Amino acid sequence: METEKQPAGQQATNAALAALAKTGDSFALGQLWEINKGLLRSLFWKWYPAHKTLADAHGLTADDFEQEGFFAVQYAAEHYDPARGSFATALGYAAQRQLRETLCQGRARRVVDEAGRETVISANPLNHCASLDVPLTDDTDTTLGGTIADESSGMEQAEETIYRQQLHADLDTALDKLTDAERAAIRARFYENKSIRETGEQLGVTPSRARTLESNGLRKLRVNPRLMRYREEYISTHAWHGTGFASWNHSGSVQERTVEGLERLFDRQKPPETAKNEEVR
Numbered sequence: 001m002e003t004e005k006q007p008a009g010q011q012a013t014n015a016a017l018a019a020l021a022k023t024g025d026s027f028a029l030g031q032l033w034e035i036n037k038g039l040l041r042s043l044f045w046k047w048y049p050a051h052k053t054l055a056d057a058h059g060l061t062a063d064d065f066e067q068e069g070f071f072a073v074q075y076a077a078e079h080y081d082p083a084r085g086s087f088a089t090a091l092g093y094a095a096q097r098q099l100r101e102t103l104c105q106g107r108a109r110r111v112v113d114e115a116g117r118e119t120v121i122s123a124n125p126l127n128h129c130a131s132l133d134v135p136l137t138d139d140t141d142t143t144l145g146g147t148i149a150d151e152s153s154g155m156e157q158a159e160e161t162i163y164r165q166q167l168h169a170d171l172d173t174a175l176d177k178l179t180d181a182e183r184a185a186i187r188a189r190f191y192e193n194k195s196i197r198e199t200g201e202q203l204g205v206t207p208s209r210a211r212t213l214e215s216n217g218l219r220k221l222r223v224n225p226r227l228m229r230y231r232e233e234y235i236s237t238h239a240w241h242g243t244g245f246a247s248w249n250h251s252g253s254v255q256e257r258t259v260e261g262l263e264r265l266f267d268r269q270k271p272p273e274t275a276k277n278e279e280v281r
Helices: 008-022 026-035 037-057 062-079 087-104 129-133 154-175 180-191 196-203 207-222 225-238 245-249 254-269 272-280
Strands: 109-112 118-121
Touching: 008 026, 008 062, 008 087, 008 154, 008 180, 008 207, 026 037, 026 062, 037 062, 037 087, 062 087, 154 180, 154 207, 154 225, 180 196, 180 207, 196 207
Parallel strands: none
Antiparallel strands: 109 118
């Protein structure tokens, strides 16, 4: 799944948040999801035209894809290596994997299109994504993908841009609270995409020491008050996202909906044997 190149500032923010999420920081994971929702929406609307029959057969909407995108972000963060490229690229592959699991559960499926024709869908629903790069005519550089309108409103895009800029600024401020060595290690690893060995060479220390500096820096960032305020924002605003008043009014309070949402996410991540044991109790 092809991804758009993100500004250097957001790439650095993504890398730093992914590093925190990889240590088990669920709120860093939530922030990583929030600031990449625009990218997830863009991926969906590039994928959807070529796979409308498949998506409609499963009732998959843009909102569904955004929710599934949480698990794609989680998978990307767990497996992200900054030395191998940007987080956006990793998220593109993770989104492809999540779509495959959501729609096909790893198996080929048969669906019936609007004309009543039966079609066998590959276990990889994205195997025809390249069709979006096909020129519309022989004498133009315009592609099909380039004609797909962004479904996000201008106001929402502006809000996301401001949010990302503020988060990036707060990350930079938090980095200033680290020791020089810790800050240099974090910047080398997640802003410059260097490996542990390269980071050690740049700092003039062993790879083991570079790893320790990185771990110490990440631990301090997790408890930094400037970053911790985003945790409360995530909890208080997440339950409202994508819903109108009527929907909220019939679903209980924001707090109740947040708890229910977190419980669903927790259940989704439980190993099968854990869930089975709890049913027996």
